[in-house]
Amino acid sequence: MLDDARPPDNWTWGVGDDSKPPDTESTDAGPPTNVPPPSVILSTFPELFGSGNLLFKPIASQNASVKQKVLSDPKAAQYLQGYILLGSTAARVIAGRKHRWHRDKILAKSMSLSAAGSKGMKLAGVDKTQAAREDRETADVVAAWREHVGPLRSAVAAANTACGANMKVPELSDKMQAQAAKMVPTARAACLLCGLKREERIAKVDFDVEDSFGEWWVEHWGHRACKNFWLEHEQRLRQR
Ligand SMILES: [Zn+2]
Secondary structure (H helix, E strand, O other): OOOOOOOOOOOOOOOOOOOOOOOHHHHOOOOOOOOOOHHHHHOOHHHHHHOOHHHHHHHHOOOHHHHHHHHOOHHHHHHHHHHHHHHHHHHHHHHHHHHHHHHOHHHHHHHHHHHHHHHOOOHHHHHHHHHHHHHHHHHHHHHHHHHHHHHHHHHHHHHHHHHOOOOOOOOOOOOOOEEEOOOOOOOOOOOOOOOOOOOEEEOOOOOOOOOOOOOOEEOOOEEHHHHHHHHHHHHHHHOO
16 A cells, blocks of 8 residues: 655656655654644645646546556556545544544643743633634645546546556545444544544545554554654644
């Protein structure tokens, strides 16, 4: 499974470039304790979704057989899978944004301390400002996703046919909510990035979740896709 969503290096799928983000357990310095608030994480997605144009734009003008040929390359399917994971991660941050303020004690504390310290704002004011910012960023993320979802769907359909894959494209909205699934593994803490719990699922996003061999959840961290997103974009997130 692909664990990042970088655009292809060039139109011939960058032969010889197999560089990947640092692999999980081995190079890990332990879970982060200061993941930025949801609004900061959300603000990164529109630009990342935009990278899809590197694939979508050139093939849009091609005829069906050329399209099919390009998308039958396993690297194209991998790229699409990564793009789908990026969309799912955005969906989780959106659906989990309110939860994170309750479940991530360090986040809640740091935010109220810094706001109270610098401006003497009351907590309710901090919450309101944050919530408004999150709603704005969410709207931007959803709009950016909708801008690319058409070309994504047609590329995924062609790639599924060409490779016999079964990729599904998530649907993003600003009203997404997570529901706890029954009879699935649970974990003590919520995901560090999105704030959702291990057993929580989002309709029209989390299709056919397999949670048996670590493909869904990393102990003491959270969703594998969220962790991979963090490892790849930590620098960018910290600069905001
Ligand atoms: Zn997560």
